[in-house]
Amino acid sequence: MSTSIDALTQETTELLQQMIRNQCVNDGTPDSGNEDVTARLVRDELEGLGLDFEMVETQPGRTSVVTRYAGTDPNAPSLCLMGHTDVVPVNEDGWxxxxxxxxxxxxxxxLQEVWGRGAVDMLNLTSSMLVAFREVVRTGKRFPGDIIYFAVADEEAGGVLGAKPIVDDHWDLVKCDYMLTEYGGTPATGPNGTAVLLTTGEKKGAFRVVRVQGEPGHGSMPYATDNALVKAAKIVNRMTEFDIAPRLDELFASRVKALALDPQLESMLLDPAQIDDALAQMPPGLARNLHSCCHMTFSPNILQSGTKGNTTPDYAELHVDIRMLPGDTQEDADALLAEIIGPDLMPSVEIERMFPDQTEPSFLSPTDTPLWSALSDSIQIAYPEALVVPSIVTGGTDARFFRQKGTVAYGAGLLSNNISQPEFLNRFHGHNERIDIESLKLTTQLWLNVLDRMWV
Ligand SMILES: [Zn+2]
Known part of the structure; x- marks a missing residue:
């Protein structure tokens, strides 16, 4: 069915289209991204409202923009709407x-949809946040707390040229008590009604290089040689087969309940003895997400060894992407990694932390806050009596820099029933990324409704 487009949804739609066309593609190299184009677009869109802007250029072309709409009470908590402006590369063949x-x-x-890279990650939010923020300023509505709009560069490469240096070096510009950012707002409807998922925390990376030692020898006589590649391959195998205990806590239970699944499948997912069987019956995208929401995960991603085709390698190097659940420490990751490698192979390896300064565990933002209540009430306007449940992001977002500063940050948004949760997750960094107009409308209204309810 086609959605009638109101004026604000029209503004969000057009701004999203423009942000997609700006092609701020971040391939991880410092010269990519070019977020300057969208930073200038944001400034132009907010021009003439009497606001001050800060354009922060961490390096040429990598510009973030921040502006603050002052509240009436300096003691009232402030709220930041943060959206990243960069997107990941595409493989056009799949589109x-x-x-x-x-x-x-x-x-x-x-069904009317806006197509393009960034349509769900996360230019839909970055654009709708701007439109809602502008609407508030335009109409002269005042709130007790400051409202900050922050369009940030370089999220897709870890925020090193965006949120991280800005939080570290320009905290006064983006300082906030509360934050809304990616991602959340997927509804699921089942026999017990509708549940909508928001995110209150995220996993944390614990990237490791496993250096495996062996002995060099002639490739013509491999019998009983100490081949580093063979040992590394064993480690890879163990990593995929090791039975890592799931953490089936209250947060995971609410994540599962939000899916409105068949009750038998739901109870299997919450039983440590049956969760593997349950995941095996589910669509792969959703199973992958759920598995990551309740496990420390180990993904062996690079294996290098050898120098010559006729020589058994004395050295192999394995890069492992480890993602920890909230509260887990780097020591927890090392201990589990050692257990997986096993006592027979541990004497042959050395383990190196790739980012040794990243020692803080990630943690969850609490939900007993005025912002959570405002979100729940606002979501229930669109989905009456919906249960609003917290969950975690399996990857990393810029929210982590703010949570470390004490900001309560949630991933939010509000999608229509036209996108299922597995489909939504598949569109992140996937082919044929797109979003329907009704979701843009719901999300734009969500921000406005939250602002109206945040300080009451
Ligand atoms: Zn994103």
Whole structure:
């Protein structure tokens, strides 16, 4: 069914299209991204409202922009709406439409969608946040606390040219008590009603290089040699087969309940003895997400060894992407890694932390806050009596820099029933990324409703 487009949704749609067309593609190299283009667009869109802007250029072309709408009470808590402006690269071969066209297309069911890289991660939020922020300033509505709009560069490469240096060196610009950012707002409807998922925390990376030692020898006589590659391959195997205990805590239980699954499948997912069987019956995208929400995960991603085709390697190097649950420490990751490698192979390896200064565990923002209540009430306007549940982001977002500063940060947004949760997750960094107009409307309204309820 086609959605009638109101004026604000129209503004969000057009701004999203423009942000997609700006192609701020961040491939991880410092010269990519070019977020300057969208930073200038943001400034132009907010021009003439009497606000001050700070354009922070961490290096040429990598510009973030921040502006603050002052509240009436200096003691009232402030709220920051933060959206990143960069997107990840695409492989055009997998796309049915131009990934940077920002086209508004209608499918065979009449569903209107904006297509392009960033449509769900997260230019939909970055654009709708700007539109809601602008609407508030334009109408002269005043709130007790400051409202900050922050369009930030370089989220997709870990925030090293965006949120991290800005939080470290310009905290006064972005200082906030509360924050809304990516991602959340997927509804699921089942026999017990609708549940909508928000995120209150995220996993933390514990990247490791496992250096495996062996003995060099002639490739013509491999029998009983100490081949470093063979040992590294054993470690890779153990990593995929090791039975890591799931953490089936209250947060995971609420994540599962939010899916509105068949009750039998739900109870299997919450039983340590049956969770593996339950995951095996589910769509892979969703199973992958749920598995990551309740496990420390180990993904062996790079294996290098050898120097010559006729020589058994005396050295192999394995790069492992470890993701820890909130509260886990780097020592917890090392201990489990050693257990997986096993006492027979541990004497042959050395383990190096790739980011030794990242020692703080990640933690969850509490939900007994005025912002959580404002979100729940606002979501229930669109989805009456919906249960609003907290969960975690399996990857990292810029919210982590703010949580370390004491900011309560949630991943939010509000999607229509046109996108299922597995489909939504598949669109992150996937082919054919797109978002329907109704979701843009719901999200734009969500921000406005939250602002109206945050300080009451
Ligand atoms: Zn993102």
């Amino acid at each position: 049915r439409n131009d990934p940077f066209g920002g086209e508004l297309l209608t499918d065979s069911n009449g």
